[in-house]
């Protein structure tokens with residue numbers, strides 16, 4: 382997949398199916414949009430291009446809050462998902478006030494047409510331009526709107542998935558995403574308490590602005606050297622030890638290697654329970670033994 386800044390584009394000659402949208406999380410609803418784009422691209426022998434924003438649109442329009450920077454995936458993972466969904470060319474264009482002021486027809490004429498679209502594919506509710514309208518087919522460019530995908534009588538949406546992650550319902554989020562929600566971080570040093578407890582935990586720091594599941598205990602897989610290893614993880618303040626900083630910690634089962642400095646990817650599979658303030662290490666260990674059985678059996 383070729384990635385470019387739209388504003389630096391010169392002389393793009395490929396004929397395309399152009400897909401428009403932000404696609405936070407590239408969930409199953411988004412995947413349906415790309416499946417349709419691939420179908421059309423194959424029949425008409427076109428390349429698939431995406432014109433998207435680097436950040437979520439509300440950043441340009443609403444009073445700033447740091448939550449607006451939070452996404453379902455890192456920028457790198459988002460690019461990998463575009464590629465996995467068959468995208469040949471990815472173009473980023475910052476959504477500035479100046480750009481947002483153009484009408485939908487100006488947007489098509491002055492921007493989209495630089496990407497030689499024969500067909501434009503969007504989701505069913507996609508509107509664009511300062512006039513906020515659905516694009517309409519013309520003699521030159523056919524517009525295809527992919528119908529909404531539902532699960533449990535409700536639209537699959539990035540907002541719905543974000544809300545599930547925020548309350549720790551990762552298994553349901555995964556079912557809407559069509560893949561496992563993940564977090565990548567660097568393994569750093571903690572308080573060295575894990576090894577005393579009998580469960581050494583790799584402490585992750587996350588540099589990306591992404592949603593972290595709710596405080597609690599989870600069944601996870603970690604990806605290391607291309608292999609999936611089962612483990613369990615805690616997100617929280619280590620209440621038993623009067624912790625003040627929120628940590629994300631993973632114990633990998635049947636594993637005994639140093640991980641410091643590594644980039645570790647954790648796949649959140651299921652929520653086991655909430656965080657508990659135990660009256661001592663012994664009761665914490667007792668509970669963790671039960672958690673381990675649950676995580677292994679998932």
Ligand SMILES: Cc1cc2nc3c(=O)[nH]c(=O)nc-3n(C[C@H](O)[C@H](O)[C@H](O)COP(=O)(O)O)c2cc1C
Pocket residue numbers: 570571572573574575576578580581582583584598599613614615618619620621622630631632655656657658659665669672
């Ligand atoms: C699966 C799992 C469940 C945990 N549950 C709790 C808990 O309920 N309450 C708590 O205070 N700490 C809990 N912890 C966190 C431990 O307190 C923490 O891993 C330990 O203090 C080690 O910290 P360290 O990595 O800084 O050495 C849990 C950790 C794991 C891996």
Ligand SMILES: Nc1ncnc2c1ncn2[C@@H]1O[C@H](COP(=O)(O)OP(=O)(O)O)[C@@H](O)[C@H]1O
Pocket residue numbers: 568569570571572573574575576577580581582583584631632633634635636637638639640641
């Ligand atoms: N099974 C395992 N799961 C996670 N980390 C492990 C495991 N075995 C060894 N380690 C190593 O031990 C470290 C965690 O030990 P711990 O005593 O909790 O120290 P810290 O407080 O620095 O996290 C990890 O960062 C990793 O390097």
